[in-house]
Amino acid sequence: MDKDQHIDALKACISDVTLDMDPHKMRQMGYQVIDTIVDHISGLKGRSPANFADPPTMKALLDEPMPEQPQTMEALLDTFKERVYPYAIHPDHPRFFGYFPCSGSIVGILADALASGTNFFAGHWYAGAGPSQVELVVLDWFKTMLGYPSEAGGLLVSGGSMANLTALTAARHNKLGERFDDGVLYLSEQSHASIDRAARVIGFRQDQIRYITVDETYRLDMNTLKQAVEADRKAGLRPFCVVANAGSTNTGAVDPIFDLAAFSMEQNLWLHVDAAYGGFGMLSDRGRHLLRGIDEADSITLDPHKWLYVPFEAGCLLCKDRKSLERTFTMHPEYLQDIDRDDNLVNFCDHGIQLTRSFRALKIWMTLKHYGIEKFQALVDQHLDLALLAKALFDQSPVLDVMVRPQLGVVCFRYIPETPVPDHMDRETYLQKLNEALVERIHRNGKALLSTTRLQNQYAIRFCPMNHRTTKEDVISTIAVLEQTGREVEKEMVSKWAGGQIGK
Ligand SMILES: Cc1ncc(COP(=O)(O)O)c(C=O)c1O
Incomplete structure (x- = not known):
C-alpha cells in the first residue's frame, strides 16, 4: 500500500462520530432539564429534606453494566426522578438546619450551566482572558469585603477543604521550605477535619500537629497556644503556622483572630483563617465585629x-501576598510554553493545584451582579437574627436546652427530659439515646433535617438556619415540632425504663 492508498483507507474508515445534535433537539432537552430544576426548587417546601437509603436499596435501583443502547433524555430524566432524586437529603430545603445549609439561587444554577455549556478553561490567561478577568473581579470583591490589600491574590476552588489544603501548602512552602520534618502546626481542637487531612496530604506527621484547647465559648485559648509554641521552640522544633476558625463547624465559634494576628506576627507564624462558614459574616456589622483582625491573616478560606x-x-482561598502562592505553585512545563508569564496577568494554575479549572467565577459574578450586594447583606443579617430567634425559643422551652451561646448562626442544643432517668442508666447515655431517637424521628417524619455533634463529650444537636428560603415560620414550627416530638419520644422511653429525677 502506498502513502496515498494508506490515507484513503484511513479516510474510508473514519466516519466522523460526534455527540452533537441539531439545535432544536438540544433546546428541547435543555427545556426538559430546566423544567426539572424549577420543579425541584418550587416543590422543595412540600418535600422531606431528609431522604436516606441503604446501599442494597440503591444498588438494586441503579446497578447495571455500562449501557450499550442509547436512551432518550425523557427516559433518563424519568430514571433520575424515580431512582436518584428521592434518595438524597436536600441542603437547599428551607427546613434543612443541619451541617451548613447550601442553597443556590436560580441565577447561580443557570450560570453554572452556562459555564459548563461554554466549557471555558479557567486555568490560565492565554486560554481564558475573559474567565480569568471575571475571577479577578470576584476575588477583588472578596478582598474588599475582608479588608485585604490590592497585592493579595487567590483563586476559586471546589470548597473549603481544597482551600485549606492550598493554604497549608503555601504556609509550609513559604515558612519551612523543602525540609519540614521539624515544623509544627497549631490548630484549635474545634478545627475542621479538612485541616488535619490537608496536613496529612502534604506530609506532616500527627506528632507535628498541636491541638490547642478552647475556652467555655469554644474559642482557641491564647495562653495554651503561647505555651505550646514556646515549648516547641525550646525543644528545637520550628513552629510555622496557626489555623484560626472564623465560624467553627461545631458551634460557629470565632477564635480571637485579632490576638492571633498579633501573636503570629511576633512569632513569625503564618496565620490561616478558616472562614469557610463565617467569612461572609463580614457582610454584616455584627459579623465584622466578631471577625476583627481577619485582614491581618496570611490566608483566608x-x-x-x-x-x-x-x-x-x-x-x-485568598492570600495576603499573591506572590506566596506563585512561589508555591508555579511550574514551567515545556508543553505550557505558549502561556503568557507576564507579571501583569494572572495564571490561576500558578495559584493552586489544578491546571484544568472550570469557570466557577461565573456563578458568583452573575449571582452578585443580579441580586446586588444589599440583598446578601440583608440575608446574612436575617440568618444571624434567625439564630437569635431559635436561641430565644430554645431558652423559653422547658425541655430544649442551649449548650453554648451562639456567636454566629449555629445553635447547639439538646432535649432534656422532665421525667426521671432510669436508675440503671448513666445520665449522659440516657440523654444521648433520647436525643438520637428525637433526631431519627424528626427525619423519619420528614419535618426537618438536623445534624449532631459532641460538645465536651456530650451529644448535641446543631441548628443552623442559613438558607435564603428559610423563614421565621420554618424556625418557629420546627422548634415546636422538636419539643412535641421530644415529649413523645421521652414518653415512649419512660415506658421502657424508670428511675431517678433530672430536669433542664
Ligand atoms: C469550618 C469549615 N472548614 C472547612 C470546611 C470544608 O469545606 P468543604 O466541605 O466546602 O470542602 C467546612 C465544611 O463544612 C467547614 O465548616
Missing part, C-alpha cells in the same frame, strides 16, 4: 457555596 448561596462547588 471562604466558601461561597455556604453563606453566599452559590450552588456547589464554590470555595475560595
Whole structure:
C-alpha cells in the first residue's frame, strides 16, 4: 500500500462520530432539564429534606453494566426522578438546619450551566482572558469585603477543604521550605477535619500537629497556644503556622483572630483563617465585629457555596501576598510554553493545584451582579437574627436546652427530659439515646433535617438556619415540632425504663 492508498483507507474508515445534535433537539432537552430544576426548587417546601437509603436499596435501583443502547433524555430524566432524586437529603430545603445549609439561587444554577455549556478553561490567561478577568473581579470583591490589600491574590476552588489544603501548602512552602520534618502546626481542637487531612496530604506527621484547647465559648485559648509554641521552640522544633476558625463547624465559634494576628506576627507564624462558614459574616456589622483582625491573616478560606448561596462547588482561598502562592505553585512545563508569564496577568494554575479549572467565577459574578450586594447583606443579617430567634425559643422551652451561646448562626442544643432517668442508666447515655431517637424521628417524619455533634463529650444537636428560603415560620414550627416530638419520644422511653429525677 502506498502513502496515498494508506490515507484513503484511513479516510474510508473514519466516519466522523460526534455527540452533537441539531439545535432544536438540544433546546428541547435543555427545556426538559430546566423544567426539572424549577420543579425541584418550587416543590422543595412540600418535600422531606431528609431522604436516606441503604446501599442494597440503591444498588438494586441503579446497578447495571455500562449501557450499550442509547436512551432518550425523557427516559433518563424519568430514571433520575424515580431512582436518584428521592434518595438524597436536600441542603437547599428551607427546613434543612443541619451541617451548613447550601442553597443556590436560580441565577447561580443557570450560570453554572452556562459555564459548563461554554466549557471555558479557567486555568490560565492565554486560554481564558475573559474567565480569568471575571475571577479577578470576584476575588477583588472578596478582598474588599475582608479588608485585604490590592497585592493579595487567590483563586476559586471546589470548597473549603481544597482551600485549606492550598493554604497549608503555601504556609509550609513559604515558612519551612523543602525540609519540614521539624515544623509544627497549631490548630484549635474545634478545627475542621479538612485541616488535619490537608496536613496529612502534604506530609506532616500527627506528632507535628498541636491541638490547642478552647475556652467555655469554644474559642482557641491564647495562653495554651503561647505555651505550646514556646515549648516547641525550646525543644528545637520550628513552629510555622496557626489555623484560626472564623465560624467553627461545631458551634460557629470565632477564635480571637485579632490576638492571633498579633501573636503570629511576633512569632513569625503564618496565620490561616478558616472562614469557610463565617467569612461572609463580614457582610454584616455584627459579623465584622466578631471577625476583627481577619485582614491581618496570611490566608483566608471562604466558601461561597455556604453563606453566599452559590450552588456547589464554590470555595475560595485568598492570600495576603499573591506572590506566596506563585512561589508555591508555579511550574514551567515545556508543553505550557505558549502561556503568557507576564507579571501583569494572572495564571490561576500558578495559584493552586489544578491546571484544568472550570469557570466557577461565573456563578458568583452573575449571582452578585443580579441580586446586588444589599440583598446578601440583608440575608446574612436575617440568618444571624434567625439564630437569635431559635436561641430565644430554645431558652423559653422547658425541655430544649442551649449548650453554648451562639456567636454566629449555629445553635447547639439538646432535649432534656422532665421525667426521671432510669436508675440503671448513666445520665449522659440516657440523654444521648433520647436525643438520637428525637433526631431519627424528626427525619423519619420528614419535618426537618438536623445534624449532631459532641460538645465536651456530650451529644448535641446543631441548628443552623442559613438558607435564603428559610423563614421565621420554618424556625418557629420546627422548634415546636422538636419539643412535641421530644415529649413523645421521652414518653415512649419512660415506658421502657424508670428511675431517678433530672430536669433542664
Ligand atoms: C469550618 C469549615 N472548614 C472547612 C470546611 C470544608 O469545606 P468543604 O466541605 O466546602 O470542602 C467546612 C465544611 O463544612 C467547614 O465548616
